Amino acid sequence: SHEGYESFMHKEILESHLAVRETLRSMMRETEIVSKAIKSLSEARRIFVVGAGTSYHAGLMFALRLQKAGLTSIPVIASEHHYFRATEDDAVLVISQSGETMDSLIASKHYRANGARILSLTNTLGNSISHESDIALHTRAGPEVGVAATKTFTSQVAALLFLSSNLLGEDVEYLKEAEQTVTNSLQAMGYALEIGTQLCKKSNAYYLGRGLGVPMALEGALKIKEIAYIHAEAYPAGESKHGPIALVEKGFPVVFINLGEFVGELSNNIKEMSARGAETIVLSINNRLSDNKELKVWREVSVSVSDTRLAPLAMAPLIQAIAYYAAKCKGVNPDRPRNLAKTVTVQ
Numbered sequence: 001s002h003e004g005y006e007s008f009m010h011k012e013i014l015e016s017h018l019a020v021r022e023t024l025r026s027m028m029r030e031t032e033i034v035s036k037a038i039k040s041l042s043e044a045r046r047i048f049v050v051g052a053g054t055s056y057h058a059g060l061m062f063a064l065r066l067q068k069a070g071l072t073s074i075p076v077i078a079s080e081h082h083y084f085r086a087t088e089d090d091a092v093l094v095i096s097q098s099g100e101t102m103d104s105l106i107a108s109k110h111y112r113a114n115g116a117r118i119l120s121l122t123n124t125l126g127n128s129i130s131h132e133s134d135i136a137l138h139t140r141a142g143p144e145v146g147v148a149a150t151k152t153f154t155s156q157v158a159a160l161l162f163l164s165s166n167l168l169g170e171d172v173e174y175l176k177e178a179e180q181t182v183t184n185s186l187q188a189m190g191y192a193l194e195i196g197t198q199l200c201k202k203s204n205a206y207y208l209g210r211g212l213g214v215p216m217a218l219e220g221a222l223k224i225k226e227i228a229y230i231h232a233e234a235y236p237a238g239e240s241k242h243g244p245i246a247l248v249e250k251g252f253p254v255v256f257i258n259l260g261e262f263v264g265e266l267s268n269n270i271k272e273m274s275a276r277g278a279e280t281i282v283l284s285i286n287n288r289l290s291d292n293k294e295l296k297v298w299r300e301v302s303v304s305v306s307d308t309r310l311a312p313l314a315m316a317p318l319i320q321a322i323a324y325y326a327a328k329c330k331g332v333n334p335d336r337p338r339n340l341a342k343t344v345t346v347q
């Protein structure tokens with residue numbers, strides 16, 4: 001049963017703050033294994049970050065954070081690992097909620113055979129991927145029944161913020177507000193309902209972002225595709241004018257992820273889209289782009305964060321809830337998307 005909730009997906013989104021709290025508690029408590037992991041990553045020549053689907057998006061966020069700070073970090077889609085060769089000097093972080101995804105397991109074995117050091121971040125104990133790794137780290141989201149990754153993704157993001165901040169020598173004090181950030185996001189559910197219900201009427205959408213907004217856009221588009229069967233594409237916002245904009249006409253929905261970076265450029269992209277009649281939706285932190293009266297914004301929701309590094313945590317439950325409410329509006333079961341399995345054990 002869903003224990004009084006409408007569905008497991010709904011329940012699991014609403015548990016995200018607890019999942020994040022438990023994940024960060026365990027990261028801070030298990031100092032021995034965590035410092036081993038940080039040491040190993042910091043000694044590596046390059047850090048490969050491997051995952052599939054939603055776990056890849058969490059990994060991309062992590063890799064971008066490291067890259068921006070000057071570390072060499074390579075995001076790898078698990079099934080495409082053949083074209084990214086690792087050596088003994090490299091470390092590979094494999095991210096998988098289930099710990100059983102065949103593509104990720106095979107990538108992990110492949111990199112192990114190359115002599116690279118393997119680390120894993122999974123949400124279950126004793127799974128195949130953690131068994132294949134030298135250092136096994138865990139998120140503590142608790143069991144996730146809905147096929148779509150929700151609270152496990154948000155927990156991966158929290159764990160990866162913790163690891164990346166440690167690697168970059170940042171103070172992790174700001175993560176004390178991680179749970180509150182997720183709670184703030186959950187308090188914006190009324191907006192998610194309104195936006196999801198609007199997207200429900202559409203057959204296509206774009207999700208656009210810049211910087212760390214790109215992995216969040218990818219995740220938003222994936223979720224609404226798989227749960228609500230709405231065709232959605234994600235692009236770096238700057239790329240949208242190099243082709244995708246051709247499809248935009250009156251009423252075409254474009255969801256902008258505004259994490260507070262490159263705000264001027266993002267505002268230009270909003271103008272370009274609304275000039276073609278797009279229905280623009282903005283998911284923001286702290287600032288509201290729609291305060292700028294030159295921008296035509298259909299709806300904007302802003303989640304407050306005490307530190308901009310928390311922005312991905314503010315976005316995660318919101319994009320999931322938008323997909324959830326779009327599915328609800330369509331009358332489809334969000335827990336059982338067609339053609340998908342919770343654990344994908346084929347290549």
Ligand code: F6R
Pocket residue numbers: 052053054055056095096097098099100101104147148149150222223226342343344
């Ligand atoms: C999306 C989703 C999938 C998984 C992917 C990897 O909601 O659930 O994209 O993220 O199949 O699964 P794990 O994390 O178990 O390796």
